[in-house]
Amino acid sequence: MAEKTLISLxxxxxxxxxxxxxxxxxxxxxRCGEPTRKILSIKVTQSQSSxxxxxxxxxxxxxxxIQTPFYRGYYQPGKSEAEIELAxxxxxxxxxxxxxxGALRCILSLHLTESGGAxxxxxxxxxxxxxxxxxxxxxxxxxxxxxxxxxxxxxxxxLVAILPxxxxxxxxxxxxxxxxxxxTSHHGRFSLNTLSLLxxxxxxxxxxxxxxxxxRGILDHFFVFDESLQTxxxxxxxxxxxxxxxTCFRSHVSLSTPIWDMEEMR
Numbered sequence: 683m684a685e686k687t688l689i690s691l692x693x694x695x696x697x698x699x700x701x702x703x704x705x706x707x708x709x710x711x712x713r714c715g716e717p718t719r720k721i722l723s724i725k726v727t728q729s730q731s732s733x734x735x736x737x738x739x740x741x742x743x744x745x746x747x748i749q750t751p752f753y754r755g756y757y758q759p760g761k762s763e764a765e766i767e768l769a770x771x772x773x774x775x776x777x778x779x780x781x782x783x784g785a786l787r788c789i790l791s792l793h794l795t796e797s798g799g800a801x802x803x804x805x806x807x808x809x810x811x812x813x814x815x816x817x818x819x820x821x822x823x824x825x826x827x828x829x830x831x832x833x834x835x836x837x838x839x840x841l842v843a844i845l846p847x848x849x850x851x852x853x854x855x856x857x858x859x860x861x862x863x864x865x866t867s868h869h870g871r872f873s874l875n876t877l878s879l880l881x882x883x884x885x886x887x888x889x890x891x892x893x894x895x896x897x898r899g900i901l902d903h904f905f906v907f908d909e910s911l912q913t914x915x916x917x918x919x920x921x922x923x924x925x926x927x928x929t930c931f932r933s934h935v936s937l938s939t940p941i942w943d944m945e946e947m948r
Contacts, residue, residue: 684700685700685702688714689712689713690713690858692790692857692859693720693790693794693799693845693857693871694720694721695714695719695721697723697724698724698725699723699726700725700726701727701728704726707778707779707782708782709779710783721762722762722763722764722793723761723762723764724763724766724786725765725766726768728767729767729770731770732769733751733752733754733767733769736750736751739792740908741908741910742756744758744761745757745758745759745761746759748788750788751769753766753768753769753782753784753785754767755767757789757792759792759793759797768781768782768785790859791841792907794843794844795916795917795920798846798923799846800917800920801841801843801905802815802817802844802905803817803819803841804824804838805818805824805825805828805837806836806837806838806842806854807828807835808836809835809875809942811873812873812875813837813873815854815874815876816878816880817880817899817902818880823882824840824880827935831942833868836856836868837855837857837870838857838859841905843856844874852873853871853872854873854874855870857869876931876947877896877900877924877931878931880933881933882936883934883935886935887934888931888932888944889931890930896925897925900924901918904921931946
């Protein structure tokens with residue numbers, strides 16, 4: 683029997699329609715009361731047959747076709763609708779909860795890109811004047827850095843969700859998509875204050891970088907799921923806007939010396 687529930691993905695809400703058997707896979711997503719943000723309508727089913735062991739996301743006429751070994755389906759930005767089919771339970775693959783988690787994360791990332799925003803591989807922490815975003819690949823110290831901040835100030839330790847508001851100013855949103863450590867995020871929205879490329883170092887210091895380096899750094903950490911010319915053009919435009927709209931650094935961080943004591947991070 684199909685059931686519907688309204689959950690928060692951070693910058694958007696999702697009305698998920700799935701069977702009662704799949705409903706427990708949504709256990710880690712906060713429920714929404716009266717929705718105040720855009721709503722995505724997502725139908726989730728479980729496949730009764732195997733799904734090809736391939737990865738492909740490509741732009742089609744109405745949106746995106748999504749294919750992974752764990753789930754497949756489509757997303758139509760114009761209609762704010764998606765339909766996802768989870769792979770059958772298989773001990774050699776991820777649990778159904780992780781497959782649902784991955785599918786919703788993919789849809790959110792596509793939505794952010796299509797809306798002039800960005801899904802970035804990094805961590806984000808709220809400061810006195812707005813949000814500080816740190817971009818880094820796996821092992822760069824994102825989760826450890828986020829762990830040095832007060833928990834209620836952490837907006838994410840793996841996926842950073844950014845969207846422009848009605849004035850064009852970029853906002854950073856907390857999301858339920860944590861890294862491997864499962865760090866809890868604050869589900870709020872805050873203006874983008876600074877953006878840093880994260881590097882571990884014996885001494886904590888901030889180094890100003892040129893616009894071109896900031897753009898390259900943002901592109902290196904952008905979650906991009908299809909390689910169409912339209913998407914690449916959109917991503918480049920957003921990366922340039924992000925770099926121009928905020929102060930960008932290369933953050934050399936000693937994890938034994940809190941970066942939050944620096945004036946720029948207050």
